[in-house]
Amino acid sequence: MPDATFLDSTELVLNMGPQHPSTHGVLRVILKLDGEKVLGTDCVIGYLHRGVEKIAENRTYAQFSPYVDRMDYVAAISNGLGYCLAVEKLLNVEAPPRAQAVRVILTELNRIASHLLWLGTHALDIGALTPVFYCFREREEALKIFEKYCGARLTTHAFRIGGLQYELYEGFEQEVKAFCDMFLPKVDEYEELLTHNRIWLSRLKDVGILTAEECKEYGVTGPVLRAAGVKWDLRKAQPYSGYEKYDFLIPTRQNGDTYDRYMVRMEEMRQSVRIIRQAVGAIPEGPVMAKVSKVIKPPVGEAYVSIEAPKGELGYYIVSDGSTQPYRVRVRPPSFVNLQALDRMVRGALIADVVAVIGTLDIVLGEVDR
Amino acid sequence: MAEEKAPPPKPAAKPPATMAATPWEGDLARGLKERFGDAVTEASSYLGQNFLVAKPEAITGILQWLKWEADFDYLVDITAVDWPKRAERFDLVYILYSFLRNERVRVKTRVPEGYHPQSVVGVHLTANWLEREVFDMFGIEFAGHPDLRRILMPDEWEGHPLRKEYPILQQDQRWVQENLGIESGQ
Numbered sequence: 193m194p195d196a197t198f199l200d201s202t203e204l205v206l207n208m209g210p211q212h213p214s215t216h217g218v219l220r221v222i223l224k225l226d227g228e229k230v231l232g233t234d235c236v237i238g239y240l241h242r243g244v245e246k247i248a249e250n251r252t253y254a255q256f257s258p259y260v261d262r263m264d265y266v267a268a269i270s271n272g273l274g275y276c277l278a279v280e281k282l283l284n285v286e287a288p289p290r291a292q293a294v295r296v297i298l299t300e301l302n303r304i305a306s307h308l309l310w311l312g313t314h315a316l317d318i319g320a321l322t323p324v325f326y327c328f329r330e331r332e333e334a335l336k337i338f339e340k341y342c343g344a345r346l347t348t349h350a351f352r353i354g355g356l357q358y359e360l361y362e363g364f365e366q367e368v369k370a371f372c373d374m375f376l377p378k379v380d381e382y383e384e385l386l387t388h389n390r391i392w393l394s395r396l397k398d399v400g401i402l403t404a405e406e407c408k409e410y411g412v413t414g415p416v417l418r419a420a421g422v423k424w425d426l427r428k429a430q431p432y433s434g435y436e437k438y439d440f441l442i443p444t445r446q447n448g449d450t451y452d453r454y455m456v457r458m459e460e461m462r463q464s465v466r467i468i469r470q471a472v473g474a475i476p477e478g479p480v481m482a483k484v485s486k487v488i489k490p491p492v493g494e495a496y497v498s499i500e501a502p503k504g505e506l507g508y509y510i511v512s513d514g515s516t517q518p519y520r521v522r523v524r525p526p527s528f529v530n531l532q533a534l535d536r537m538v539r540g541a542l543i544a545d546v547v548a549v550i551g552t553l554d555i556v557l558g559e560v561d562r
Numbered sequence: 563m564a565e566e567k568a569p570p571p572k573p574a575a576k577p578p579a580t581m582a583a584t585p586w587e588g589d590l591a592r593g594l595k596e597r598f599g600d601a602v603t604e605a606s607s608y609l610g611q612n613f614l615v616a617k618p619e620a621i622t623g624i625l626q627w628l629k630w631e632a633d634f635d636y637l638v639d640i641t642a643v644d645w646p647k648r649a650e651r652f653d654l655v656y657i658l659y660s661f662l663r664n665e666r667v668r669v670k671t672r673v674p675e676g677y678h679p680q681s682v683v684g685v686h687l688t689a690n691w692l693e694r695e696v697f698d699m700f701g702i703e704f705a706g707h708p709d710l711r712r713i714l715m716p717d718e719w720e721g722h723p724l725r726k727e728y729p730i731l732q733q734d735q736r737w738v739q740e741n742l743g744i745e746s747g748q
Binding site: 237238241243245246247249250281282284408409410411412422424429430491492493494495496498505507509511514519520522524528529532561562 | 579580581582583608609611635636637638639641643644655657661664666668686687688690691692695699712713714715716723724728730
C-alpha cells in the first residue's frame with residue numbers, strides 16, 4: 193500500500209479493480225492521487241494464480257503441455273511453442289522442417305490474433321467503440337483456422353513435444369493465403385480509424401513514456417522495448433523454428449510512448465502476414481514428428497529457452513532430474529515483468545492515462561499470475 | 563522387398579546422475595574467474611548454454627561486474643530450485659542477457675535454509691518483483707530488498723508453495739475458511 197496520509201487532504205487513495213473493465217482481467221491497482229494526478233501506484237496481483245509451476249512438477253512432460261496454454265490464453269500457441277522448444281532442447285531433438293514451418297504459420301497467426309484483441313480492447317478503453325468489432329471480425333477468421341486444424345480456438349494445444357500431432361487439413365494453405373489477402377487491407381482500415389484521429393492522438397501521444405534505458409532496467413521486452421527504439425526481437429536475435437529463413441523487418445519507433453507502441457504493433461501485424469506468406473508458400477514435405485520416445489525422459493540437466501511471444505520474451509527454464517516429470521519448470525512471463533514498469537510509466541500522469549497505459553502494456557492476467 | 567531388420571535393442575545405458583556439463587572456456591569465463599577468484603566455483607556449459615556457479619556473497623558483485631564491464635544489462639529472470647536433501651537447500655538462478663553481445667549467461671548460487679541473500683534491486687530494478695516472487699514461492703528472504711512482500715499469494719497465507727515439502731493439494735485451511743467462507747477449497 194502506498195502510505196496514505198489523510199492529514200493532507202489533497203491526497204487520496206483510490207482502488208481500481210480487480211473488477212474493472214479496463215484492467216483486462218483481475219488486476220487491482222491502488223492509486224495514490226493528488227486530484228487527478230497519480231503520485232504512485234501499487235499493483236495487487238495473484239487473483240488468477242493457479243500454481244502452474246507447481247502443477248508442472250506433478251505432471252509428466254507431455255501432460256503438462258496443455259497447461260501452458262492457460263497462461264497467456266490469447267496467445268496460447270506461442271506458449272505451447274516455447275514449452276515444446278524447451279523440452280526439445282533438453283531432449284536434444286529438433287522438430288522436422290515441415291513441423292517447423294507449420295509452427296511458424298500458426299504462431300504468427302496467433303500473434304495477429306493476440307494483437308487484434310489488444311487493439312480492440314485498447315481502443316475500447318480509450319473510447320473508440322468501432323475498432324473492437326472490426327478486430328474481432330478478423331480475429332474470428334484466424335481462430336477458425338486454429339479450430340479447423342486442432343479442434344480448439346483459444347487453448348489450442350496445437351503442438352507436441354517433437355513436432356505436431358496433426359497433419360495439415362485439406363485446404364489449409366489456401367485458407368491461410370486467403371486470410372492474408374483479406375487481412376492486410378484491414379490493417380489499413382484500422383489505421384484509417386485511429387492513426388490520425390485527433391482524440392486518439394491526444395490520448396496516446398507522450399503518454400506513458402518508457403525510454404530504452406528504463407526498458408532495460410525493468411527487463412521490459414516486446415513491442416514496448418521496440419517502441420523505445422531498441423531493434424531487438426528474439427526471432428532475429430536468436431532465431432528458432434527456422435525464423436532465420438524468412439525475410440521480415442523489426443518495426444521500431446523512437447519516442448517510447450503509447451502512440452509509438454500502437455504503431456509498432458500495427459506494423460508487426462503486417463510483418464506477421466509477410467512471414468506467413470513466405471512460410472505457407474514453401475511448407476516442406478516430410479514427417480511432422482521427430483523421433484521422440486513415448487515416455488519423455490530428458491537426461492539430467494537444465495535449459496532456458498525463450499521465444500518472442502506477442503507480449504515480449506517468454507522463457508521456460510526447465511530442470512530435469514532424469515525422471516518422467518520435470519523437477520522444476522519456471523516460466524518467465526513477459527506480462528508479469530512488463531507490468532512492473534506501470535508505476536514508472538504513470539507517475540505524474542492522470543488517472544485516464546493509467547487506463548491507456550494498462551492497455552498499451554498488453555498484459556494478460558492469466559500470464560501475470562500463472 | 564526384404565524388410566530390413568532392426569538390430570536388437572541394446573540395454574539402455576543408465577543416464578548419468580549429474581548434468582553432463584562441459585567446462586565453459588571463453589574470455590568472459592576467464593575474466594570472471596580472474597576478477598572473482600575462488601568465489602566462482604564452476605563455469606560450465608550444457609546444451610550450448612553457459613552458466614556460472616558462485617558463492618552467494620559474490621552474486622551482487624558478479625551481477626554488477628557483468629552489467630558494467632561485460633554489457634549484461636538485461637536481467638531476464640530470477641528464480642529458485644528447491645533441493646531439500648542438500649545442505650545448501652536452494653539454487654538461486656539469475657538469467658542475464660546482453661543486447662550488445664547477443665549472449666545469455668546463467669549465474670547460479672546455492673543458499674542454505676535461513677540464509678538471506680543480498681537483494682540485487684540496486685543493480686537491476688526488475689529484480690524487485692522477481693525477488694518478491696522467489697520469496698513468495700520459496701520463502702527465501704532477500705536482505706536489503708525495498709519492499710519484500712508476497713506477490714502472488716495472499717499476504718497472510720501460510721507456507722511457500724514451490725518448496726518440495728508442500729504437497730500439491732495443500733492449502734492454508736485457516737485462510738480459506740476466514741476469507742472465502744467455505745470449509746475447504748478442494
